[in-house]
Structure formats: C-alpha cells, structure tokens
Ligand SMILES: Nc1nc2c(ncn2[C@@H]2O[C@H](COP(=O)(O)OP(=O)(O)OP(=O)(O)O)[C@@H](O)[C@H]2O)c(=O)[nH]1
C-alpha cells in the first residue's frame with residue numbers, strides 16, 4: 005500500500021552530467037603531473053604483457069643512466085611479491101614497489117601515495133613499471149608524460165593490431181628480446197607495418213637486453229628527454 | 236578484470252550525483268564510451284549489475300553510446316573517424332594524424348526518480 009502510494013508521487017527527470025567515470029583517478033593523475041612538472045621530472049609509464057622484459061629493460065637502463073650521470077627513480081607495480089623491486093635495488097636509483105594484489109593495473113592514487121618518497125630534487129627521469137597486462141593499464145592515466153609499450157618478439161608480430169588501444173596511445177614502442185629472432189618465426193617487417201598502422205607516429209626501438217642491441221639509441225633518447233626539459 | 240573496478244567507479248560517481256540531486260533512485264545512466272578508452276563494452280555490461288547491486292543504482296538501465304576514434308589530419312586539416320586499427324585520415328589517407336577523440340569514458344546524463 006505504502007509503496008504504491010509512494011510511486012504515485014514519483015517523478016523522473018534527466019540530469020546532464022559530463023563527468024569522467026574515472027574522475028578520481030584523473031584528479032590524482034593531475035596532482036601527480038603537477039608535482040612532476042614542478043620538479044622538472046619526465047615520467048614514463050611502461051606497459052606490456054607479463055614477461056615482455058620490463059624489469060630486465062630497467063635493470064640495464066638504470067645502470068647505463070647512472071654511467072651517464074642521469075638521476076632516475078622507479079615505481080614498480082606487481083600483483084604479488086616484491087621480486088621485481090628486488091632486482092632493481094642497488095642500481096643507483098630509488099625504487100618503490102606497489103603491491104596491487106587483486107588489481108591488474110596501477111592507478112594514479114596508488115602512484116601518488118609513493119611518489120613523494122621516490123623522487124627528490126635531483127630526479128630527472130621516473131620509470132613506472134606497470135603490472136604485466138596489455139589491456140587494463142591503458143585506461144588509467146597515472147600522470148605520466150607518455151606511455152612506453154613493450155612487445156617481445158616471442159609474442160608474435162600481430163599484437164599491435166590485436167591490442168590497438170594500448171599501441172595507439174603509446175609514444176614509444178620497444179620491440180624487445182630481438183636476440184631471439186633467429187630462433188623463432190618473427191616477421192619483423194610485418195610487425196613494423198602493423199605498428200605503423202595503429203600508431204604512425206610511434207618512436208620505435210628494437211632492443212635486446214641480453215646483447216645490448218639498440219640500447220645506444222634508447223639510452224640516447226632518454227638522455228635527451230631530460231635535457232629538453234632543462235631548456 | 237579492470238572493468239569491475241571501472242564499473243564500481245561508475246556506480247560511485249552516479250551515487251554521488253544522485254545524493255547531490257536528492258534523488259530517491261537512479262533509473263537510467265547514459266555513458267559515452269570511447270573506442271580508445273581501454274574499456275570493453277561487453278565486459279562493462281557484464282560488470283555493471285555486479286557493481287550496482289545493493290545501491291540506489293541497482294535498477295538503472297545502462298545506455299552505452301560508443302564514440303569512435305577521431306583524428307585530426309596534419310596534411311588536409313580534416314577531422315575524421317578512422318577504421319580501427321588503421322590510424323589514417325579518412326579524407327586523404329595520410330598517416331600524419333593526431334588522435335583528437337575516442338579516449339574518454341564519460342557519464343553524459345542520469346535519469347533520476349524523485350518524490351514530487
Ligand atoms: N633472450 C632474452 N630474454 C629476455 C630479454 N629481456 C628479458 N628477457 C627474459 O624474459 C623474462 C621476463 O623478463 P622480465 O624483465 O621479468 O619481464 P617483465 O615484463 O618485467 O615481467 P612482469 O613484470 O612479470 O610482467 C626473463 O626470463 C628475462 O630474462 C632479452 O632481451 N632477451
């Protein structure tokens with residue numbers, strides 16, 4: 005009875021909104037962005053499938069950057085364990101780990117929580133290793149300058165068109181584990197063509213962390229990033 | 236699956252709007268889902284009822300409007316909607332393009348039930 009009565013007096017109306025579903029994340033990303041810009045730090049969000057070589061890339065990159073006198077910092081997200089963080093300690097850069105537990109991606113709030121601890125006045129570059137996943141991290145802006153997507157040659161050359169969202173939104177694409185190409189079937193030309201299709205402007209490096217192939221160019225590119233900011 | 240956390244964020248935002256507007260219930264939500272926003276339509280449709288359960292959004296109908304990728308061509312200056320995954324200008328075929336739309340996931344409007 006009561007219910008019926010109440011229903012008689014109910015009206016519906018439409019309210020225009022236009023807010024981002026991820027408003028909270030976007031706000032936190034903006035705060036991260038502001039802090040990074042104030043300090044003149046360039047931040048890279050590293051995204052790839054599990055095992056494409058993000059941590060290995062950072063192991064080599066941190067050592068090379070230290071040799072060049074470039075100050076780096078690392079935030080590493082992992083669902084469980086601090087194994088990746090362990091591998092990155094002692095390479096001249098402060099490292100903070102975020103255990104995401106059930107979450108398959110980093111979000112801007114979690115990054116913001118550790119950001120002040122990991123950067124200082126001298127930091128020039130911040131690497132954020134996202135959770136191994138080619139889909140979810142694309143939706144969450146962390147406040148980074150740009151996304152770097154890694155594609156290892158063992159994943160196959162068709163990944164760029166199978167996961168166009170993440171590849172199209174990257175500024176840099178790294179083709180990793182190139183030392184394995186002789187042992188597998190990997191159509192390099194096709195891979196590059198697909199990449200150009202989804203992201204014509206992407207900066208592409210072909211790397212091997214095992215042999216060091218391509219690192220001269222990659223490290224040179226990173227060093228330039230810091231310098232551009234000083235100008 | 237990140238669509239669940241995104242569906243939870245959606246429900247949370249709509250609950251706030253509903254409270255602010257002093258509504259009794261939410262009976263409809265319209266969202267604009269960008270092709271490049273990183274959220275899958277099917278997964279969102281699957282997760283939304285789970286996220287909405289037990290809230291004032293529970294009985295709301297979710298209307299998803301898909302927004303195509305939009306690029307601005309540096310060669311001919313036109314804006315167009317490329318056929319994914321080929322990021323080229325639909326006007327002149329140039330790949331010298333910049334993404335200008337399709338990256339957002341936005342709540343456009345909500346239908347609220349209110350006492351008269
Ligand atoms: N041959 C070869 N193996 C590599 C290379 N880079 C990484 N690997 C191997 O690939 C495996 C995964 O590398 P990780 O660096 O842990 O990959 P990741 O992307 O950090 O993995 P998650 O954090 O778990 O997503 C390890 O066994 C590495 O030794 C490379 O350039 N060449």
Ligand SMILES: [Mg+2]
Pocket residue numbers: 058059060088133
């Ligand atoms: Mg790793």
Ligand SMILES: [Zn+2]
Pocket residue numbers: 308309310311312313324325326327328329
């Ligand atoms: Zn054009």
